[in-house]
Amino acid sequence: MDTSEQSVESLAPLESGDLRLGDIPLQQTVELVNIDLPEDQAEPLLERGVLPGCQICPVRSSPSGDPIISVDGSLLALRRETADCLCVRLLTALQDVS
Amino acid sequence: MDELYREGEVAPSNSTPVKDPSHAPVVAMIGPPNSGKTTLFNQLTGLRQKVANYPGVTVEKHVGRAHLPGDQFIDLVDLPGVHGFSARSLDEQITRDVLEGKISGLRAPDALVLTIDSTRLESQLMLVEPVLKLEIPTLLVLNMWDELEERGGYVDDKVLGEQLGVEITRTNARTGLGVQAVQAFLASVSPQQATPPERNLKNVPEGRPLPMMDAFTARRQHVRRIVEAAGFGPPRPSGGSERLDAIALHKLWGPLLFLAVVITVFQSIFTWAVPLMDGVEFLISSSGEWIAATLADSWFRSLLIDGVWAGVGSVIVFLPQILILFLFLGVLEDSGYMARAAVIADRMMYRVGLQGRAFLPLLSGYACAIPAILAARTVDDERDRMATMFITPFMTCSARLPVYALLIAAFIPQRPILGPFLGQQAAVLLGLYGLGIVAAIGTAFVLKRTLLKARPGSFLMELPPYRIPSFRSIMLRLVDRSKIFLRRAGTVIFTVTLVLWVLTQFPRTEVGPPPIDDSALGQMGQVIEPVIEPLGYDWRIGVGLLTSLAAREVIVGTLGTIYGVEDDSEDSIVLQEALQRDLTVGSAIGLLVFFAFALQCMSTVAVMRRETAGWKWPLLQFTYMLTLAYVGAYIAVRIF
Known part of the structure; x- marks a missing residue:
């Protein structure tokens, strides 16, 4: 397993002003824009269908305040540190058609 | 119990004439975790299965024999549940190596049974494409079909199979529905040539300088086109699961329920198991006495009774305790609660430098460190797994109890400390448990800052719908x-x-x-x-x-x-x-x-x-x- 800490490379540059999943209130569906994590940490997310373009809805938070999200009908628990690395955008016109 | 057969050997069967011992077809079962793969495996093999380890590593290898109509049989390998093939965890690595035929001493599978949970069709199909690329004959099993229908979901499985170019069947492994179709597929499997072609299983296709995320996105779009063509209508969210999660992950009730579960497990190990253990002890000692009485006094009797019977007996006494622990763990895991418990434990574990998945092995460690260390393989980060295994023996395992009991009874006077609630002896026992926990936490803390130093990893836990355990x-x-x-x-x-x-x-x-x-x-x-x-x-x-x-x-x-x-x-x-x-x-x-x-x-x-x-x-x-x-x-x- 790669352990070098220097070669941490994001998958894509972060656009300023992006919303993070951690900022989204419960039950609001958003679209994932980018994953601001090194590849080895992003891969498990990608495998489970957390991909740019997918719709994510934070359905509840754990007792310690970490988000539990719904993606493609699956429930995933994340750490809030991870949620803060997921750049999302609000769904404007299609808000209710999830 | 049926005699265990070795890899590559064919167990002597009393009804079936052995055709060609070296070419009994091997079929591997793969699929994501919680897709019901193992339930299907159990349906197909029943008690004709065994657990061993893969050569060189201790990922448990579950192998079983499926008897098919017409006196045919086939060897089934139940691979660990995986989401992908990045080989981050030992489980993923073993699955990949088996499918690629890279494990020496283990035949490459002649066919695959790929089980997915129909209620989560879209995300689960992400696993299918890289597997189909291997060009091993594959049956795609849409499991939990009844649940999909119950919750108003739909997919045309014929079209789905055509689009994917794979044989497909729908099952409900828990009730055994559709198992015949799987058996029919197994019956059609014939052994492949001795040396299978070079195979390469990758999450991301090679040969193109495609960034990983784009490759996944492309696959996702491909999957979406296919499920749309098959008229897939996603099921409604499971209302029952949502209501249960409202309690299990509630700010107040969640931790309380968690605590109640932990206490119940403890209580069962330490009090409910006692009569059973006494029973086993009685059986061992009385059988020992009986054998001693039938033998003449000799060195052999001394060896057998004082050596073997007493020594092996002193360990077998713990069997009821370990079985009760695994009964609980099995129920917790199969019901879906264990994933919630891991989520609740994660923050606590994270402070020490571990993660939520370490909770299960550490809890098991209170019965016995050996199954606990094996259970640590579910910890997907290699450093976290190492740290978890390292601190597991600090958990007060049941083998310490006889020693504690003897010394406490001999040296600690029984005086009340908190009235009738806590006596001095019990307090010392609790203190010893606490000592183990403190040592474990301290050790993990130091390890994760020195030998096993890494940037904070991520924790990602899929929460499967609650199900009644089979x-x-x-x-x-x-x-x-x-x-x-x-x-x-x-x-x-x-x-x-x-x-x-x-x-x-x-x-x-x-x-x-x-x-x-x-x-x-x-x-x-x-x-x-x-x-x-x-x-x-x-x-x-x-x-x-x-x-x-x-x-x-x-x-x-x-x-x-x-x-x-x-x-x-x-x-x-x-x-x-x-x-x-x-x-x-x-x-x-x-x-x-x-x-x-x-x-x-x-x-x-x-x-x-x-x-x-x-x-x-x-x-x-x-x-x-x-x-x-x-x-x-x-x-x-x-x-x-």
Whole structure:
């Protein structure tokens, strides 16, 4: 397993002003824009269908305040540190058609 | 129990003429976790299965034989559930290696059964494409079909199969619905040529300089086109699961329920298991007495009864406890609660440098470190797994209890501390549990900042819908556990007790075995006496410490022998009095602390060696825990 800490490379540059999943209130569906994590940490997310373009809805938070999200009908628990690395955008016109 | 057959061998079958022993078709079962893959495996094989380890690593290999109509049979391999093939975890790596045919001594599968959960069709299909690229004959099983329909979902499985270019069937493995179709597929499998073509299983296609995320996105779009063509309508969210999660993950009720579950598991291990353990002990001792009565007094009788029967028996006594633990763990896991428990535990674990998945192995460690260390393979980060295994033996396993019970009863007066709620003896016992937890936390904290340093990893846990556990599945797992445990008792413990017995029998005198202090074992105790003298122990305790290296509880029997007590269970009062003469309260407390910290369990060392594929970690762990035990005992002796 790669352990070098220097070669941490994001998958894509972060656009300023992006919303993070951690900022989204419960039950609001958003679209994932980018994953601001090194590849080895992003891969498990990608495998489970957390991909740019997918719709994510934070359905509840754990007792310690970490988000539990719904993606493609699956429930995933994340750490809030991870949620803060997921750049999302609000769904404007299609808000209710999830 | 059916005789276990080896890889590549064909078990003699009484009804089937063996066609070609070297070419019994092998079918691998793969799929994401919680897709019902193992339930289907159990439906197909029943009791004709065994658990072994893959060569070189200790990922458990579940192999079973499926008997098909027309006296045919096929060997099924149940691979660990995976989400992908990045080989981040041991489970993923093994699945990949098996599918690529890269494990020596294991035949590459002739066909695959790929099981997915129909209610999560879209995300689960992400696993399908790389598997189909392998061009091994594959059956795609849409499992939990009834649940999809119940929740108003739909997909045209014919179109789906055509679009994917794969044979497809729908099942409900729990009720056995659709299992015949799977059997029909298995019956059609014929062994492939001896050397399969070079295979390469990758999450991301090679050859194109495509960033990983784009590759996944492309696959996702491909999957979406296919499910749209098949008219997929996603099911409604499971209302029942949502209502249960509202409690299980509630800010207040969630942690309380978590605590209640942990307490119940403990309670069951320590109180409900007791009558069963007493029963097993009675069976062992009475059968021993019966055998002793039928044999003439000889060295052989001594070896059989005092050596083997007592030694192996002292371990088999723990079987009920371990089975009860696994019964609970099985129910918690299959119901879907374990994933929630991991989420609740994650923040706590994260502070120490671990993650939520470490909760299950650490909890198991209270019964026995060996299954717990095996359970650590679900921890997907290699460093976290290492740290989890390293601290697991600090959890107060049940083998420490006989030692604690003896010393506490002998040296700690029973006085109330908190009225009728907490006595002094119970407080000491609780303190010893606490000591283990503190040592574990401290060790993990240090490890994750030194040897196992890494940037904080991520924690990602899929929460499957709640389901009623299948009785059959859990019972089959308990049978597995019993086999593994008894096999261990029959090999490792058997050997150790044999060696110990021999050491007490030599050098021979004219009249027979030597007195214990002249025996080889006694002399070894005297050799280490200078080392343990600062703790206030003489060679007798030294011998006990030596024998307890095999397994902690062995010290009770050894001390019984040394102090000339015939039967430690009946005459434990006599042993207590003998100890009171030889030890001060301070050195007794020191001994308790020593047992709380030291890794006196050769089976744990052995399992660590296999799990970490080398001697480095087990030796480090053993030395570290021994040092901690010695220093801790020394301090305790000075304080009390």
